[in-house]
Amino acid sequence: MFVPSNLHSVLSLRRVGDPDHDATPDPKHIEAKVFVAFHIIGGLGNLLMLITALVSRRVNRHVTWINFCVTWLIFAISYTLLFYAGRQFSEEEPSFPLCLTQAGLIYGAPVLGACSTLSLVIQIWLSLRRIMQKDVQGEKPHGRESSLLTILLVLLPYVAWFGTVLGALVVGLHDTSKVMRTNSSVYCVIWTGVPGRVSAGIVAVILATAIIFQGLIAALLYRSWGAYQKLRRMDKNTLSISMVVRMGCFLVLNIITVSQIVVFLAQKTVIANIWISLTPIAAVAVFATQRDILRVWTFRKSPEYY
Template identity: 35%
Template sequence: MNTTLPSLSIVHTFIALQLAGGIGMALILITTLFSSSAKRNGTWHSFCISWIVSALSYCLLFFAGQQTVYDKETPSYGLCLTQAALIYSTPPTTGATTFALFLDVYWKINTALSGGPIPSSSSHWILYIVPYILWIILTISFLVFGHVFPMTVQRDIANTYCVLNSTVPPVLTSVLVSIFALMVLTVLGTLFYRLKKSRSEQFAGFRNNRYLNAFFIRLILFMILGIIATCIGLVYAFNRTPGPQYDIAMAT
């Protein structure tokens, strides 16, 4: 385990980015919930909530006042185990909610273009519930893992949060994140092809529609982000301690 103290500026930057992301997502969520003009699907709300939980997980030591205290007694075992479990369970959850969001978008657009039946309400409930069932299962599993192997619960002081110093948790998390990222890319690619094909058939009169063009641009951006997420997952799978600088890049 690394014994070199991290730069406080790096720690503060990481926490600031996580707080900014969490607060920003919370404001977006509140706005869409109470605004009559900014309506969003349930999968969008689920997506926002998962990223808020992710940001809070990375800031757990900060909220406990133990982020920059470095001694053998800090943080406490229970707090460190809780954060480590959440750190490993939230990335697959955000991946699952992202996939659910774009699958929901694909269903709706495909239904509008083809005139087919609207997916049942039970299908939408699956999109809402399954990511958080996954989150609960993973969190409990990592808590049990840390309880059975307490020596793995560590806070590498060169990093900004607690970890489980074992191969299994980070590799499992990275593999799940990569799988969800690839699934998101598949849905986005299919949606992009479907819209591009329909654009020339049904939307010939709307080729200069700025909203449709903007939607295509967003799809391309999300595809790029999906590729980046896949690469991040693979990096974590093969490098379990990438260091605080990599954490900054991830938070950004």
């Protein structure tokens, strides 16, 4: 799920100068512990999916799907960088380089996840269109998209991510006093509105584009459902309808999450952090439950793909 990264209001919901900002932090760090635990679970799940797709001959996935797992793993690590550095619950403030690095990463993480999902949606649309066109022309579908296009789909998330992170780092270096860990000890932020608004705007555009391509996929399947079923019976390795449906479910979850974040902003509640930490878990729940992956994880020998 994609979430606007307006960190001074959405992620921590505490602002410098507000009465809540100087309140005594929770000595048990309950919010931070739940946040970190969910991200670790989601990160490990995405890592397990990635390893399964790379080492198992029974799981056939496009490189954009592989890249999807990599980006959500980076997403989870970005939000738990303080934990892995051993500074998550320390009473002493983390060093400025560490804090600035995490602040930059968490502004870029939603953009990275959004772009990798958009790339996967575009790849699904291109694959279905190629399959249907070949069938209409009476030819047997073969091959995949051009290597150049595949490279662009893989690199796009990292280009957008790098630009967003770099911009946030520049803002943090311009005013180092704004770079600090939140009172909830969840992560480091840059207490200005610029990086958050930029990240949120980019994510909104990417999400809208992904929805458009998902609509094109639905329209294509509606027009050519008979041809798709015939091709699926002929070749079990043809793009599964399960992948299309799961991709649609993942986008619906994104829309719901963004809507909830708007509600949280109005109500000034810290539960938004929990929604963010559930994002990598949602990716695992949607895509790790495909039959071929479950068969590998449960040591079942059937080579059937789903």
